[in-house]
Amino acid sequence: MVEMLTSLLQKQFTFMREPLQVGLKLEATICFLATGNFNQSLQYSFRVEASTIRKFIPEVYKAIIAIYEDEVLPSPKTEKAWREAADRFSSRWKYHNCLGAVDGKHIAIKMPPNPGSYYYNYKGFHSIVLMAVADTAYKFLYVDVGAEGGASSEGTGNNRSLLDAVEENRAGVPQPEPLPNEYHPEPYHFVGDDTFSLRA
Structure with missing residues (x-):
């Protein structure tokens, strides 16, 4: 999944910051989906600020849908x-x-x-x-x-x-x-x- 999602989720390196790894974003999103809880344990488990996690979770959702929609949900059209x-x-x-x-x-x-x-x-x-x-x-x-x-x-x-x-x-x-x-x-x-x- 990480390989499939990298093109949509990987941010560029800058002299200001190093971007979060796609695998970390995906794992945090899956943990959130599995538990439904957005509490401090998620922040501490991944050592990422809660505000950052809140920002990238919707991005991961959109990327998963864009990459897997046709494969996982092949709605008949003909x-x-x-x-x-x-x-x-x-x-x-x-x-x-x-x-x-x-x-x-x-x-x-x-x-x-x-x-x-x-x-x-x-x-x-x-x-x-x-x-x-x-x-x-x-x-x-x-x-x-x-x-x-x-x-x-x-x-x-x-x-x-x-x-x-x-x-x-x-x-x-x-x-x-x-x-x-x-x-x-x-x-x-x-x-x-x-x-x-x-x-x-």
Whole structure:
């Protein structure tokens, strides 16, 4: 990872200072992600001022996304790619014309300033919502994170960019096709629990 991220994270040497190593930035960021704690132990563990750590963590996030997004989150964008995802559901689970399994998860957060009820969810804590579509190997095909936890799961699911793209025919979803041994075309679809309403 250090080698992959170096081109985006390595700062230049100057006569004023020696830049932090990319490996140190990555390790501190991973420790922060693993614990969720930004306290003095992080500062003392890496012997770097807290203000400096706060500054480089978002830079590391952006670099990781830029380098690994297409490899780790290869969201289908063409009919061929969606059909491949559906074929995997057919061959593994014998469930046909399925593009992916959709679900949401409340990610606990500290209460933002003056949040009202926007982030307070029905489970009794403040959160943002992670919405995801997974394939048969439990790998993400699509992720959307950041919706306020106070929105219902259904409301959140019904207002995400993937749904908008599907309904506006911008997502590359294939046209309806017959199921095996059938003649009547059936639409391709996503499967989810009863939190998500059926939509035509």
